[in-house]
Amino acid sequence: MDMAASSVSDGGEAQTGPTRRRLGDLGLVDREEIVRVIAQSLYSLGYRKAAAALEAESGVPLYPPEHDRLLFDVMSGRWDACVATIRSVAGLGDGDRAAAEFLVWRGHFLELLGIGDAGLPQAREVLWRRIAPLGIDRECVHWLAHSMVSCEGAVAPDAVVGWRIGLFLDLVDAFPPWFHVPSGRLELLVENAVIQQVSSCVYHNFPDDVTLFEDHKCPEEQIPSKCSQILCGHNNEVWFVRFSNDGNYLASSSSDCTAIIWKVEEDDTLTKKHCLEGHKNPISFVAWSPNDRMLLTCGNGESVKLWNVATGECSLKFSSSVSHIINSCAWFPNSEKIVCASCEPDSAPNRIFTCDLEGQELEVWVGDRIPKVSDIAVTPDSKHLICVCSNEIWIREFPKGREWRIREQQTISSLSLSGDGHSLIVNLNSQEIHLWKTSESSTVPDKFKGHKQGKFVIRSCFGGSNSMFVASGSEDSQV
Numbered sequence: 001m002d003m004a005a006s007s008v009s010d011g012g013e014a015q016t017g018p019t020r021r022r023l024g025d026l027g028l029v030d031r032e033e034i035v036r037v038i039a040q041s042l043y044s045l046g047y048r049k050a051a052a053a054l055e056a057e058s059g060v061p062l063y064p065p066e067h068d069r070l071l072f073d074v075m076s077g078r079w080d081a082c083v084a085t086i087r088s089v090a091g092l093g094d095g096d097r098a099a100a101e102f103l104v105w106r107g108h109f110l111e112l113l114g115i116g117d118a119g120l121p122q123a124r125e126v127l128w129r130r131i132a133p134l135g136i137d138r139e140c141v142h143w144l145a146h147s148m149v150s151c152e153g154a155v156a157p158d159a160v161v162g163w164r165i166g167l168f169l170d171l172v173d174a175f176p177p178w179f180h181v182p183s184g185r186l187e188l189l190v191e192n193a194v195i196q197q198v199s200s201c202v203y204h205n206f207p208d209d210v211t212l213f214e215d216h217k218c219p220e221e222q223i224p225s226k227c228s229q230i231l232c233g234h235n236n237e238v239w240f241v242r243f244s245n246d247g248n249y250l251a252s253s254s255s256d257c258t259a260i261i262w263k264v265e266e267d268d269t270l271t272k273k274h275c276l277e278g279h280k281n282p283i284s285f286v287a288w289s290p291n292d293r294m295l296l297t298c299g300n301g302e303s304v305k306l307w308n309v310a311t312g313e314c315s316l317k318f319s320s321s322v323s324h325i326i327n328s329c330a331w332f333p334n335s336e337k338i339v340c341a342s343c344e345p346d347s348a349p350n351r352i353f354t355c356d357l358e359g360q361e362l363e364v365w366v367g368d369r370i371p372k373v374s375d376i377a378v379t380p381d382s383k384h385l386i387c388v389c390s391n392e393i394w395i396r397e398f399p400k401g402r403e404w405r406i407r408e409q410q411t412i413s414s415l416s417l418s419g420d421g422h423s424l425i426v427n428l429n430s431q432e433i434h435l436w437k438t439s440e441s442s443t444v445p446d447k448f449k450g451h452k453q454g455k456f457v458i459r460s461c462f463g464g465s466n467s468m469f470v471a472s473g474s475e476d477s478q479v
Contacts, residue, residue: 274312
């Protein structure tokens with residue numbers, strides 16, 4: 001850095017003088033700073049000759065003279081010279097300067113302790129004449145005084161070189177950024193620029209589709225907007241559709257009392273793999289196991305059925321241990337356990353229960369305080385159970401049992417979790433979609449409008465790269 005081009009203001013901060021050249025259309029980039037940042041990046045990439053050539057041709061050294069002088073003084077154990085260098089550094093506040101001097105004298109003190117009894121008199125002198133007057137936290141001074149008895153932290157003579165390297169790096173961290181260009185600074189600046197461009201890209205949906213050779217902007221075509229295939233297989237209304245977690249299958253359910261598993265072919269077309277028959281009532285809900293080997297189907301007023309995706313056969317029929325109606329269910333992330341919510345139209349208490357794949361109930365929550373659940377989910381880390389109950393979102397933490405509720409003003413018709421489980425969306429009868437965080441700190445939702453919802457259950461889901469989009473159905477035949 002050109003020290004002649006800098007001065008120190010009353011506040012102690014280095015100020016840029018009039019001779020510094022600025023680059024860019026807006027003049028926001030300092031020439032010497034960008035040269036130093038590039039040089040540091042070249043050194044870190046292993047291009048030492050190129051970095052040295054850049055320093056020589058530009059006349060801008062990577063480090064100011066004080067940097068190299070401090071390194072030499074620290075490695076040589078020239079402690080008074082170290083302090084003199086620290087005091088000569090511009091832009092260093094009184095507190096930071098005192099902290100840097102403390103690091104120097106503490107290093108000298110601990111090296112003296114490492115010598116043994118012969119170093120104790122000098123160590124005591126350093127503690128009371130050099131360290132104590134700095135006004136550093138008294139606990140630090142007391143710890144150093146105690147170490148004169150315990151020898152805790154003493155630096156053995158054969159460890160001095162490594163210790164002094166660490167001391168120099170600690171000192172560098174106490175100085176302003178211009179003193180020592182932070183490692184990876186250029187990469188961080190470029191990455192932040194890319195992140196900013198991606199975050200402002202409305203249609204960004206492919207995380208790997210980013211280049212440094214041009215400003216990033218995804219075309220609108222990257223968002224599905226054209227019908228590529230019409231699937232015909234059901235004989236009545238289709239009530240629910242969901243892709244498998246790996247995207248290789250699609251499950252659909254219908255009021256014709258069947259569910260269909262569709263296979264996604266290599267050309268992205270879908271073909272019928274299995275038609276799942278066995279329910280006596282319309283199937284309102286399906287749920288893929290996290291490993292995509294099994295599928296749950298939930299019929300209106302019926303027990304839940306478990307299907308083998310590979311064979312299309314029904315493996316098990318789940319039912320509550322009492323004559324309740326199971327109206328929603330969800331998988332735990334290990335694909336070995338499910339949770340169900342059941343209710344009864346009369347005055348019997350509602351139930352939430354978990355069971356294994358043999359149909360054995362494991363845990364049961366029952367009673368007047370258990371709400372009537374219309375939709376249910378488990379976060380991918382298995383730590384939270386999320387239930388939708390009329391106009392409330394009920395979140396229960398496993399295994400501690402803590403719970404909290406998010407109250408909506410309108411009735412909730414459906415629930416969907418993001419891929420990481422940190423966010424959820426609910427559809428409301430008010431024709432809004434609300435996005436909430438699953439943490440207790442969530443108080444105000446993000447809101448989405450535009451779809452039509454009146455008399456039907458309209459569902460929404462997360463989609464795209466890192467669940468950055470929300471897709472919703474609508475009663476006006478739009479998505």
